[in-house]
Amino acid sequence: MLTRHPEFEQLLVQDSVLIAHFKIVQNALFNFQDNSTEKLVDTLKQLPYRSAFRDFRTLCNGLVALSDAPTQAQEFFTKIPAVSPYTQAAKILLACTKQGAELANELLQLNHQQRRFVGKIKGLNNNQLDFITHYSRQHEQLSDKVQFKLAIQYQDLIGTELAQSVCQTLLASYPAGNKEFIRHFGEASEFEENRVKALLCEQDNNLYDAEYYWKQCIAILDDELDDNGLKCAMILQRLAAREADGEKRTGLLIESVEYDPGNRDTYLQIIQYYSQQTESAKEYKHWLNRTLEQFPQDVEVLTQAVKAATNNKTYKKASQYATKILKIDPLNTFAKQTLFSSYLAHARKLMCEKNYPLVEKEIKHAEQLALGKVYEQQTQLMRALLCFVNVDKQQGLQEIVKALSKLHTDPVNSHFQAIMESLLNGLPVATILRELPAAKEYLLTAQELSRLMLQLKLYANDSDNWEYLHKALDKIKAPLKTSLSDQDYPEDLLLNLCQVLDSFVHFELLRHCARVAQLKWKNPVWMYYRVYADNNGEAAGCTFWEVERLENASKQAGEDKDYPTAMLIDKFLDSYFEAHPERNMGFLEGLFGGMTEEGDDIAVDPLEELFGHPPDRFMIDLNSKAESLLKKLTPEKLTQELALQVAEEKSLFLAMMENPEVFSALMLLRAADELFIDIDTNIYDVIDAFGLSANKNSSPFPF
DSSP, X not given: OOSSOTTHHHHSOTTSHHHHHHHHHHHHHHHHHTTOHHHHHXXXXXXXXXXXXXXXXXXXXXXXXXXXXXXXXXXXXXXXXTTSTTHHHHHHHHHTTOOHHHHHHHHHTSOHHHHHHHXXXXXXXXXXXXXXXXXXXXXXXXXXXXXXXXHHHTHHHHOHHHHHHHHHHHTTTOGGGHHHHHHHHOSOOHHHHHHHHHHHHHHTTOHHHHHHHHHHXXXXXXXXXXXXXXXXXXXXXHHHHHSOSSHHHHHHHHHHHHHOTTOHHHHHHHHHHHHTOTTOHHHHHHHHHHHHHHOTTOHHHHHHHHHHHHHTTOHHHHHHHHHHHHHHOTTOHHHHHHHHHHHHHHHHHHHHTTOHHHHHHHHHHHHHTOOOHHHHHHHHHHHHHHHHHHTOHHHHHHHHHHXXXXXXXXXXXXXXXXXHHHHHTTOOHHHHHTTSOXXXXXXXXXXXXXXXXXXXXXXXXXXXXXXXXXXXXXXHHHHHHHHHHHSOOOHHHHHHHHHHHHHTTOHHHHHHHHHHHHHHOOOHHHHHHHHHHHTTTOGGGOOHHHHHHHHHHHHHHHHTTOHHHHHHHHHHHHHHHHHOGGGOSHHHHHHHOSOOOTTOOOOOOHHHHHHSSSOHHHHHHHHHHHHHHHTTOOHHHHHXXXXXXXXOHHHHHHHHHHOHHHHHHHHHHHHHHHHTOOOSOOHHHHHHHTTOOOOBOSSOOOO
């Protein structure tokens, strides 16, 4: 009715809602033609939300905003649904809100007539419209050659400088255009020739030659009188981006800083690298200081400084940096927490020195940070400890119990924190523990175990606390071990606990946790923690069979795409083979490796004595079979099978647990039995070789 078929109006009931709304729309169009924007807006407001012309109203609102507020106009046009009769008009008008490459891409979706319409609204000249037409025909096959030709053909439109830059870049992938480039723009500079060669090498993944040409570019820029520092820095950053984290990448970044000393991100990458290298403390300190000099008011840089000062135990300096952060960002939680920890650490030190007035001062400083309820309860505990030692012991004990009851819902966490704070403040542990509810029989819930882990993390941040952590855990290890054995905790929780215990090297509880978890879950990470804890973190002490298990676990982790675990295991195995390079030669070499010269006064290896005589081809088969049996045959199951032939089942099982090489020997015997290979070695030879005692049975042992 609005455009092609006005006669439809006469066919409809004249007093209908549709006709009434149609009249409003006609008035709106008259106002639009008269450029009466205010009247147009007022007229459109008369259309109800559910009107058949509601999308027309949205379209007109977009038109009103088109010239002055194109972003708002876009919002109006995109509101019109795809099923609306106004969708096509909205699509065309939406293109009118775009600029540059976005406009070109929008025009590609339109036909010739629609592009002309948009071009008229946007004020595009014939040359621009001709470019769009040409581009629309080629955009689906926009090869490097086509782009090169377009840039030359329309250089008067895009500018000679931009056209030359585009063509120079394209020469890297379209070298055939070199003659045409020279004809239109002249000979390329030495810098551009090297740049194009570098880009070509990068496309061929020839990074060695690419680096050479980029370095040539830097040398040329250095020789020029102009300030080309930023260009040189960008080239070096490009080279660094291709390198893996390491000395070379960091060296390139350091070199780029000399050209572009104001690039904050580059500084942060440098200090991030050195912060992860234990042997680079001097370099880390140097670059952190340089970064602080360059960006003294940068919160992220100051945060790095706080962490570094905390790690170095220079708490006063950490507090100074944290205070500086709060001046810039008064709500910065990290800085507040750092100051809070610093105040409490200083208060504990003063408590040990019996300087009680200054302890009170530090507690007040901590309270003024107003970090929240939990932190407030921590300061209340410190006040209670101060009361115990400086005011009244009985009153102090009551306040300590009260503060701990607010902090924790269970006796285990209460006991742990009471022990830690007593040790850190130089107070008697037993006196305080006597006032607390018994914890020995308590089973921790998952939430309470998480709370304990949080405490462990907080105290473990300072390695000076590790000795106290071990003492505190010794006091609560009974309920903790029982909880781990009896409670059904989720796997993630136990994995996090292992990581926390490892952070301050508490191998006793780590062993217990790993054993409990391994009974429930067969994921490779538990084999790692089991072996790791059994050897107190020392890879060199692993037995052959433990190494074999770890190699299988690493393989399984890779198949499961559990790459963090695979990397963890591989790193541990690398340490093992660094300590025992002669064993990095497979099953047989690991079994019999480290052969000594004749005449060396060294005891004979029982495994070598038992299995040194069969031919290599037999032992290779046995090795392969033993590996497969390892996945399905446990020491318990093997012991049960031996029970019929060897009377002392329990003794043999204990021997396997104490010396995994006994299990290795029995597994090789079992492998020989499965393969029907006669290796002239039986169970009693194993018993004799390892000095075990067992009653012999008259029946032949099957393997």
